[in-house]
Amino acid sequence: MATVAEPNEAAAQPDALTARELYRFFRAGEEETLALRGVSLSVRRGETVAVVGPSGSGKSTLLACLAGLDEPAGGVVHVGGERISHRSEALRASIRARRVGILLQSGNLIAHLDVTANMRLARTAARGTGTANVGTADVGALLDQVGIRGRARALPQELSGGELARAGLAVALVNDPDVLLADEPTGELDGATEREILRLLRGRAESGRGVLIVTHSREAVKIADRVIALRDGRIQP
Known part of the structure; x- marks a missing residue:
């Protein structure tokens, strides 16, 4: 994982993530649903942001x-200063592989690959983009940091819920992304494991990257530097 950025270094870099005036519409027959209505937000380097709101x-x-x-x-x-929207699907995938880590409540790992193979696959995907801007963190050292070095060769179905969350985090961080996007990452975890995963997420931000957590968890909100409330596709004041 990255070392903590010096203050002047962080100031010279673009924000980990910026979004300006996002709109998203869905149509079902003649009906139109406005899912996003002019949403703007940013995640600075070194910052943890929580996004909350009803289903x-x-x-x-x-x-x-x-x-x-x-x-x-x-x-x-x-x-990370690079536009990801309104690009071809292949180019979006390339940027995502290099710059975005995604941590989901479940489904982070490919079932027939062990933890190490899942991490190496994520790294191969980023290197396949033909760029040198790919993290070089040692896989074993990263597994040490999330606390599951001893489970490196385990298949997903052999892991406990807490181990799955840690393994998913390791996969999300293997390319040292500019921003980590986490969708309800602790929704199925017990209290102690939730606090540990949140500690790791907070540490990621403190290493000089950005973290955005979509959550219903009060514990996740507690670790955030800022909380953004979303309702009916709009950010609430």
């Missing part, structure tokens, strides 16, 4: 647009 408020749609998994109908997203 149906647009949180998952927002996360997909920020990660380049979905395209906004309007507005623009930059990650």
